[in-house]
Amino acid sequence: MSRWINARLGQLEEYVPGEQPQDMQYIKLNTNEFPYPPAPAVAERLDKAEINALRLYSDPTCRVLREKLATRYDVSPDEVFVGNGSDEVLNFAFWAYGTDGVRFADITYGFYPVFADLHDLPVSIMPLREDFSIDINDYLNCRQMTVIANPNAPTGLALSLDEMEAVVRSNPDHVVVIDEAYVDFGAQSAIPLTRRYPNLLVVGTFSKSRALAGARVGFGIGNKELIRDLNRIKNTTNPYNINRLSMAAAEEAVQSRSYYESCIEKVKQSREKTKQALRGLGFLVTDSQANFLFASHPKISGKALYEALKQRGILVRHFDRERIRAYVRITIGTQEQMEALLTACQAIINKGE
Ligand code: PMP
Numbered sequence: 175m176s177r178w179i180n181a182r183l184g185q186l187e188e189y190v191p192g193e194q195p196q197d198m199q200y201i202k203l204n205t206n207e208f209p210y211p212p213a214p215a216v217a218e219r220l221d222k223a224e225i226n227a228l229r230l231y232s233d234p235t236c237r238v239l240r241e242k243l244a245t246r247y248d249v250s251p252d253e254v255f256v257g258n259g260s261d262e263v264l265n266f267a268f269w270a271y272g273t274d275g276v277r278f279a280d281i282t283y284g285f286y287p288v289f290a291d292l293h294d295l296p297v298s299i300m301p302l303r304e305d306f307s308i309d310i311n312d313y314l315n316c317r318q319m320t321v322i323a324n325p326n327a328p329t330g331l332a333l334s335l336d337e338m339e340a341v342v343r344s345n346p347d348h349v350v351v352i353d354e355a356y357v358d359f360g361a362q363s364a365i366p367l368t369r370r371y372p373n374l375l376v377v378g379t380f381s382k383s384r385a386l387a388g389a390r391v392g393f394g395i396g397n398k399e400l401i402r403d404l405n406r407i408k409n410t411t412n413p414y415n416i417n418r419l420s421m422a423a424a425e426e427a428v429q430s431r432s433y434y435e436s437c438i439e440k441v442k443q444s445r446e447k448t449k450q451a452l453r454g455l456g457f458l459v460t461d462s463q464a465n466f467l468f469a470s471h472p473k474i475s476g477k478a479l480y481e482a483l484k485q486r487g488i489l490v491r492h493f494d495r496e497r498i499r500a501y502v503r504i505t506i507g508t509q510e511q512m513e514a515l516l517t518a519c520q521a522i523i524n525k526g527e
Contacts, residue, residue, distance in 0.1 A: 306468075
């Protein structure tokens with residue numbers, strides 16, 4: 175660190191992303207990426223003409239992409255914001271709405287406390303129940319901004335639409351952010367509620383169910399006043415926040431619904447099969463509605479399992495944090511990758527006996 179950095183910024187704790195090994199020799203089940211490639215229309219779109227157009231700035235209003243998202247989600251284009259990954263949308267939301275403090279779970283997406291710290295916001299951390307479910311009573315009438323990942327990460331557990339509505343309804347004077355990064359793998363979306371609740375911001379991403387993690391495109395859907403706020407922040411920090419190639423890729427991805435739906439179906443089937451098989455090996459596995467499983471085994475620590483799998487060429491995610499040290503989070507890959515994972519888990523568990 176240099177001696178010139180602003181003293182407060184110099185003390186921030188950084189978010190630690192999952193490993194991204196560059197040699198690509200692992201079966202990579204550690205950062206919840208999609209195991210199948212982007213839709214064929216995405217590759218067709220990224221042609222020479224698109225490359226040549228890179229000399230021009232991208233559309234700072236993301237008009238075409240917003241229109242396509244609006245059609246897809248049955249909202250109007252001025253109710254859609256596009257961000258550089260949903261991380262950017264979340265960052266802007268914390269910045270804009272967190273002044274009275276931000277409330278989120280003790281076990282949830284690890285970037286929330288980092289954003290809160292970045293913007294110097296007070297936080298209220300609400301412990302999940304023993305079974306890792308969210309008690310919505312913790313979020314009713316809370317007089318501060320609320321952020322809920324649905325399904326939650328890394329547990330994969332989801333709230334019902336009624337539960338989300340109760341939270342949004344009881345906090346009319348503060349923004350409620352529902353982070354739907356994993357919603358397409360089995361949970362109900364809160365987007366239809368944005369029509370009735372001006373304080374609801376739903377955040378989505380192209381990184382998981384649309385196979386575009388490397389393109390960095392996310393979005394926010396909510397009342398147009400909220401969207402105007404997010405644009406205000408974007409236009410005072412980085413107006414061309416989405417690059418041309420990513421915008422083109424995302425436009426095609428929104429249109430390719432049936433391709434993604436069939437891939438998502440395969441992911442869900444692999445998830446259920448893998449869950450049953452892991453339980454058969456004695457693992458405790460949550461009922462995940464996301465594209466990952468959260469699992470622990472009485473005979474081995476989470477860290478030891480992570481390391482043993484890594485030695486066998488399989489990367490999963492371990493969080494060295496209270497309450498969840500015993501667990502690993504396993505992204506759902508192809509069926510073949512899940513079979514390799516199960517074979518490795520079986521060998522590791524048996525060796526420990
Ligand atoms: N929300 C949750 C719950 C996540 O797990 C992630 C992925 N790490 C994100 C948001 C951010 O994803 P992205 O910035 O790639 O859209």
